[in-house]
Amino acid sequence: MTVQSATLVVxxxxxxxxPTAEVLPPVKVRRGLFGFIYRYPTIAFGGALLIVMLLIAIxxxxxxxxxxxxxxxxxxxxxPSADFWFGTDMFGRDIYSRVVYGxxxxxxxxxxxxxxxxxxxxxxxxxxxxxxWTDGIIMRIMDGMMSxxxxxLAITLMALTRASVGNVITAITIAEFPRVARLVRGVVLxxxxxxxxxxxxxxxxxxxTILLRHILPNTLxxxxxxxxxxxxxxxxxxxxxxxxxxxxxxxxxxxxxxxxEGRALWQVKPFIVFFPAVFLxxxxxxxxxxxxxxxxxxxxxxxKRL
Amino acid sequence: MPxxxxxxxxTHFRTPDGINRAVDGVSFHVEEGxxxxxxxxxxxxxxxxxxxxxxxxxxxxxxxxxxxxxxxxDLLKLSDRAMRKxxxxxxxxxxxxxxxxxxxxxxxxxxxGETLRLHQRVGKQEADERAIEMLRLVGISEAxxxxxxxxxxxxxxxxxxVMIAIALSCRPKxxxxxxxxxxxxxxxxxxxxxxxxxxxxKVGAAIILITHDLGIVAEVAERVMVMYAGRKVEEAPVxxxxxxxxxxxxxxxxxxxxxxxSSLDGTATRLAEIPGVVPSLKERLPGCVFASRCAxxxxxxxxxxxxxxxxxxxxxxxxxxxxxxALAA
Amino acid sequence: xxxxxLEVNDLKKHxxxxxxxxxxNAATVSAVDGVSFTIDKGxxxxxxxxxxxxxxxxxxxxLRLxxxxxxxxxxxxxxxxxxxxxxxxxxxxxxxVVFQDPFSSLNPRLRVRDILAEPIRNFGLxxxxxDLKERVARLMEVVRxxxxxxxxxxxxxxxxxxxxxxxxxxxxxxxxxxxxxxxVSALDVSVKxxxxxxxxxxxxxxxxxxxxxxxxxAIVEHMTHRVAVMYLGKIVELGAKRQIFAxxxxxxxxxxLSAVPVPEPGASRDRIILQGDVPSPINPPxxxxxxxxxxxxxxxxxxxxxxxxxxxxxxxxxxxxxxxxAAQxxxxxxxx
Numbered sequence: 001m002t003v004q005s006a007t008l009v010v011x012x013x014x015x016x017x018x019p020t021a022e023v024l025p026p027v028k029v030r031r032g033l034f035g036f037i038y039r040y041p042t043i044a045f046g047g048a049l050l051i052v053m054l055l056i057a058i059x060x061x062x063x064x065x066x067x068x069x070x071x072x073x074x075x076x077x078x079x080p081s082a083d084f085w086f087g088t089d090m091f092g093r094d095i096y097s098r099v100v101y102g103x104x105x106x107x108x109x110x111x112x113x114x115x116x117x118x119x120x121x122x123x124x125x126x127x128x129x130x131x132x133w134t135d136g137i138i139m140r141i142m143d144g145m146m147s148x149x150x151x152x153l154a155i156t157l158m159a160l161t162r163a164s165v166g167n168v169i170t171a172i173t174i175a176e177f178p179r180v181a182r183l184v185r186g187v188v189l190x191x192x193x194x195x196x197x198x199x200x201x202x203x204x205x206x207x208x209t210i211l212l213r214h215i216l217p218n219t220l221x222x223x224x225x226x227x228x229x230x231x232x233x234x235x236x237x238x239x240x241x242x243x244x245x246x247x248x249x250x251x252x253x254x255x256x257x258x259x260x261e262g263r264a265l266w267q268v269k270p271f272i273v274f275f276p277a278v279f280l281x282x283x284x285x286x287x288x289x290x291x292x293x294x295x296x297x298x299x300x301x302x303x304k305r306l
Numbered sequence: 307m308p309x310x311x312x313x314x315x316x317t318h319f320r321t322p323d324g325i326n327r328a329v330d331g332v333s334f335h336v337e338e339g340x341x342x343x344x345x346x347x348x349x350x351x352x353x354x355x356x357x358x359x360x361x362x363x364x365x366x367x368x369x370x371x372x373x374x375x376x377x378x379x380d381l382l383k384l385s386d387r388a389m390r391k392x393x394x395x396x397x398x399x400x401x402x403x404x405x406x407x408x409x410x411x412x413x414x415x416x417x418x419g420e421t422l423r424l425h426q427r428v429g430k431q432e433a434d435e436r437a438i439e440m441l442r443l444v445g446i447s448e449a450x451x452x453x454x455x456x457x458x459x460x461x462x463x464x465x466x467x468v469m470i471a472i473a474l475s476c477r478p479k480x481x482x483x484x485x486x487x488x489x490x491x492x493x494x495x496x497x498x499x500x501x502x503x504x505x506x507x508k509v510g511a512a513i514i515l516i517t518h519d520l521g522i523v524a525e526v527a528e529r530v531m532v533m534y535a536g537r538k539v540e541e542a543p544v545x546x547x548x549x550x551x552x553x554x555x556x557x558x559x560x561x562x563x564x565x566x567x568s569s570l571d572g573t574a575t576r577l578a579e580i581p582g583v584v585p586s587l588k589e590r591l592p593g594c595v596f597a598s599r600c601a602x603x604x605x606x607x608x609x610x611x612x613x614x615x616x617x618x619x620x621x622x623x624x625x626x627x628x629x630x631x632a633l634a635a
Numbered sequence: 636x637x638x639x640x641l642e643v644n645d646l647k648k649h650x651x652x653x654x655x656x657x658x659x660n661a662a663t664v665s666a667v668d669g670v671s672f673t674i675d676k677g678x679x680x681x682x683x684x685x686x687x688x689x690x691x692x693x694x695x696x697x698l699r700l701x702x703x704x705x706x707x708x709x710x711x712x713x714x715x716x717x718x719x720x721x722x723x724x725x726x727x728x729x730x731x732v733v734f735q736d737p738f739s740s741l742n743p744r745l746r747v748r749d750i751l752a753e754p755i756r757n758f759g760l761x762x763x764x765x766d767l768k769e770r771v772a773r774l775m776e777v778v779r780x781x782x783x784x785x786x787x788x789x790x791x792x793x794x795x796x797x798x799x800x801x802x803x804x805x806x807x808x809x810x811x812x813x814x815x816x817x818x819v820s821a822l823d824v825s826v827k828x829x830x831x832x833x834x835x836x837x838x839x840x841x842x843x844x845x846x847x848x849x850x851x852x853a854i855v856e857h858m859t860h861r862v863a864v865m866y867l868g869k870i871v872e873l874g875a876k877r878q879i880f881a882x883x884x885x886x887x888x889x890x891x892l893s894a895v896p897v898p899e900p901g902a903s904r905d906r907i908i909l910q911g912d913v914p915s916p917i918n919p920p921x922x923x924x925x926x927x928x929x930x931x932x933x934x935x936x937x938x939x940x941x942x943x944x945x946x947x948x949x950x951x952x953x954x955x956x957x958x959x960x961a962a963q964x965x966x967x968x969x970x971x
Contacts, residue, residue, distance in 0.1 A: 010606070010610060011606070014606070014610070014612075014626055015612065015613040015615050016610045016611065016612065016613055017331070017610075017611040017612060017613040017614075017624065018613070019611075020314075020316060020327075020330050020331040021316070021371070022325075023316045023317075023318040023369050023370075023371040024318045024320055024325050024369050026325065027320055027321070027322075027323075027324050027325050029322070029323060029324055035322075038322075039322050194739050195734040195735075195736060195739050195740040196739065196740055196741055196742045198695075198698075198700050198732070198734070199732060199734065199740060199801070199804065200742075200753065201700060202698050202700065202727060202730070202731060202732045203727070203731070203753050203754035203757055203804070203807075203808060204724050204725075204727045204728065204754065204757035204758055204808070205753060205757055206724075213742075213745070214742050214745075217742075217744040218742075218743070218744055347823035347824060347825060347826075348823055461912040461913070463912055464912065491685035491686055491850070491913070492685060492850060492852070492891060492894045492895060493685060493890060493891060493894045493908075493909045493913075494685075494912070495894065495896075496893075496894035496896075496906065496908055496909075497908055497909070499896065500906070500908055518823065518824055519896065520824075520898040521895065521896030521897050521898045522896045523898070524896065524897065524898045524899055524900040524901075524902070525896045525897075525900075544900045545900045545901060548898065548899065548900050558825060559824055559825060560898070561828075562824050562825045562827065562828035563824060563828075563853070563898060564831075564853040564854055564856065564857035565853060565897070565898065566852060566853045566856060566880070566892065566895050566897060567856075567880065567897075568853075568856060568857060570877065570880060570881050576832055576835075577828035577831055577832055577857065578828060579825070579828050579829045579832060580825040580828075583793050583795070583796075
């Protein structure tokens, strides 16, 4: 029989504690998507911006664009207007279309470099941290690579090959992966000391299995955060490479190329440089916010879990 | 008038998952020069209580309500500036981890002198002299040499002594010791407990000792208060509590502690287990906080939280079924 | 005379610390310096001592989590300290471990069912995947956790429950000996009692031997059969529980026992308070390692290392006092 508290019969002589007051206003525990946005606004905002950029890149042909490489010298260097939302450049090409298609290049480069550098850095870091005798050699090589500024390294590598998006991706990946390797190695060194790794050894697990089942999954969180920063960095490096002519070929519209071409006219026709610059900044901001948010979300939980 | 009088202290924290009611209506007092032990397991709110007295709770996620009267003045109503004058000066605190409670990049002399120079406005020369005096008081040999040493050059026991020295440097009236020996080895713990007993008589400060170790409580405390899930469930003078614990939780705690020497006099029995786990502090419990784990719990317990009642001389327990003794006329 | 389950002979483990610019300044930490003992089937040996005495290192050497510097570890008559990792692997089944920290002893990225399945799979103990599932569920029952909790993640459990999962993992391999490395030290008082009771019950039911490493003497007294007291890498006293707790024959054991606070207010204590701190294991004192803090120290202690010798049947102590005539030996008068 359940007794309602309103009709509770209290035997005589029983002392009941006074109910305690509420000190703080009640917390609305929000679950689901809204809960997520409320708790992690940076991830939500950065992620949303990035999704918008991705959609722009994918849906480029349907966003009111024309052929970004179409030359129309009669219409050159027109200011932004109803016909040409961002104006035209010195060859009469529609800047709006070029900037929108340029999203594809930047995001392709950014995401590819992030994925490739993470994978290669992960493998190198895992080996370096787990197989002790390789640690010294590998880390010295990584140190050597990191001591060269990534942009110079990328320029040098591009100088050895011809300009193409694929080569740009490769060059920047080589310049960026040592950072991931060093991070992963550091995490692996900490994880090796964890009691659950010792327990796995005592339970007869072989070394490769320990690496894949116990160590690898726990490196993914910090590595993912690093990957977002690499994405942002890669997009900027690609823009710089293109700006100085060592990046994507001039026919491919990329934000760096557009800015490079507009450089000479910067003071009279600033809109040529302005729009790609804004798009680049927003995209880099989005990725950085995503990375910061991920780091905050994963860190305190990692402390609790680890 | 008691030195410290805490009335209906509530310290709640906002978390994304709800409100964490770490301390929910705790009242107690400490007389001058007496030692009150606060006993409980992790999550019971004893450390939060100590931090609330010194207002070391970060106020955006947390909020303290109630009244904490120290020498008549309500600490919760003081300005930040006035509160800073109290901390370290009138009320001092020593923490559990000597490793992280001392700043690793400052010398011992600097850290000892900091409190002195802040509260008593003495120059460096005099601060050093007083620091040496304090180090000798806590039993550190070669005190002058230690002034220039860094925390990592000292052992755990010595670091704890330095912490005690810093806490006592301004002769506070109340010392709050939060698990001061938990991180130390048994033989070092014996040294520190010995030191604390010695200092009690020399310095005359009242002590609030927070611990989970019933042995330490028996050695050092005069009165004991047992906390569970943010509430006070029992309070009594130490001999009385150990002779006859009345709250089922306290009884469970005593039953769960093995006694040294149990194998010799044939009293070795199975340790008493308290079934279940501590309830989450985020849910509002209508009845007694311990009801979910108590063998004696009835519907009354689950709906009406028991108030602290006087069960024997100076012995309070919050339980509907704890027996009352007829008090001497 | 049956062969003991585990025999440790003169075990030594030295760590080399490198410091200096090129790592040339090497100092040696003799963490374990000549430790010998035996454990019989179904018995509990407690290894007690304070931090830095080497007890955890002894446990890890037995488990071959790292290799010892010298000495022998013999399991059921077979030496295991010199086996190759491949030859050792099937024997690992017989010695398992429960660690101290419930929060880092379980992989946070594995569900409980995978954590428990790992030893079963490694040693091929399950005949089919259905058998594996059943074994995992039964392990949960043995440690008094709900069967359906196997699909949950470690962070969903409390400290005491995670420690139970750790014990279940140790039991999964059906071992003969479990090394409990401070297995209850990080738990609350009431949770400690639950886990201690569980370990004792399991020992009775399954005939397990336990190497119980701890610094908590009251818990040790409650659950062990024999005790070995360690100080700075050496065993200073070894014997049956009753004798060690009633009549300790080494000054360090005496001091250790008298240092434990007793939950009895007003009990008069003849406390032996040791002076000074534990010396560093990098530069241990010459002669008897305890002589710098011993209340009974005399000349011989400063130069000669005492050997672990019997003072009674099955009660050994490493102290020069026992070579003195009884009238001069303050420990001889301590009666059982």
